[in-house]
Amino acid sequence: MxxxxxxxxxxxxxxxxxxxxxxxxxxxxxxxxxxxxxxxxxxxxxxxxxxxAPGFIDLHVHGGGGHDFMDGTVEAFEQVLHTHLLHGTTSMMPTTLTSTPAALTRVLDTYEKIAGTNDTGVGLLGLHIEGPYFAMNHRGAQDPRFIRAPDPDEYISLLNRYTCISRWSVAPELEGALNMGLYLREKCIIASIAHTDAVYEDIRLAVQHGFTLVTHLYSGMNGVIRRGAYRFAGTVESAFLMDCLDVEIIADGKHLPVPLLQLIYKIKGPDRIALVTDAMRAAGTTHTESILGNLENGLPVIIEEQVAMLPDKTSFAGSIATADRLVRVMWKEAGIPLSDVIKMMCHTPAKIAGVSKHKGELSTGMDADIVxxxxxxxxxxxxxxxxxxx
Incomplete structure (x- = not known):
């Protein structure tokens, strides 16, 4: 053609x-x-x-169109992919949530079924496992029933059984997390810092042990903290200080207000920032109530003011954004040059995912994924x- x-x-x-x-x-x-x-x-x-523009690349998406990848069915996968395709996403990393081991393996099995054959044509860049190895006090909307420290028997078994895992989000200060980071690096899997109580020294060690990315910067982590009279740089400041760390941000205008979007852009620059939706099943719908995670044991969520929240409004619960909304917020509201916004929506995510040789920009020899x-x-x-x- x-x-x-x-x-x-x-x-x-x-x-x-x-x-x-x-x-x-x-x-x-x-x-x-x-x-x-x-x-x-x-x-x-x-x-x-x-x-x-190049097709949008979303490295962190849970659901959309009334479905969630945690549903673990081919129909759910197809519907989520189709929903985000309508809004310009041509490649993505389906993302899991903290859950039971059985629910996680069901998602992994389904991913492997459709990895090369999904009807939408949306490129799958491997599965992103978010949890269950998180700090309880920064869990956000991750289900506390299943949060725990890294279990090498569990993660080694999964990584040996499934080749589709491309990224794992972990709190690096937990016991055993640094060894997990080394193992992920050995397997060429992205180790990402997430839902964490880490301070600067923890992050420095994490980088030395293979962690290269920060999951949804500002969300599920601390900034400057005080212990007695002393202040300590948190995960946010560490991400700013360490030029080697890439960051992803939920640029829906709700998780982060415009001044913080502008601050992150000013400090990290477009070559280190990936825009992500972190979308849950209500994305692309008009629902006012939903479920985060699978329908069997997911968490109830309400939708108000264009964002998903837990019913008690103590935490956001993913987003209902699509990629076009991220571009609109960063360009029209944050005032960032459109070429840099597209770089953060396309080229930088492709670089992080290891596919920048053929995706993420409009140039000779690249895949013709175009929006x-x-x-x-x-x-x-x-x-x-x-x-x-x-």
């Missing part, structure tokens, strides 16, 4: 090319630049002056491998 996207504002890592074109051949981008004119045998796609959106970041068209999906 050969096609040309013309009459678009092409967003590249270097900036925005007005009135540009993207040439696609057999699912791969063969040219990005000024309008090349009609080419015989190529379909012409008119972007109608809209923005043309076209208007000035309000309303999705107009989505292509995966050069095939129009939306």
């Amino acid at each position: 050969k096609s040309i996207i013309r009459n678009g504002k092409i967003i590249t890592n270097e900036g925005i090319l007005p009135d540009g074109s993207v040439v696609i051949e057999d699912g791969v981008i063969s040219h990005v630049g000024n309008w090349v004119g009609e080419i015989p045998g190529y379909d012409t796609i008119d972007a109608t002056g809209c923005y043309v 076209i959106f208007d000035e309000s970041v309303q999705i107009q068209q989505v292509f995966i491998g050069g095939t129009r999906k939306i």
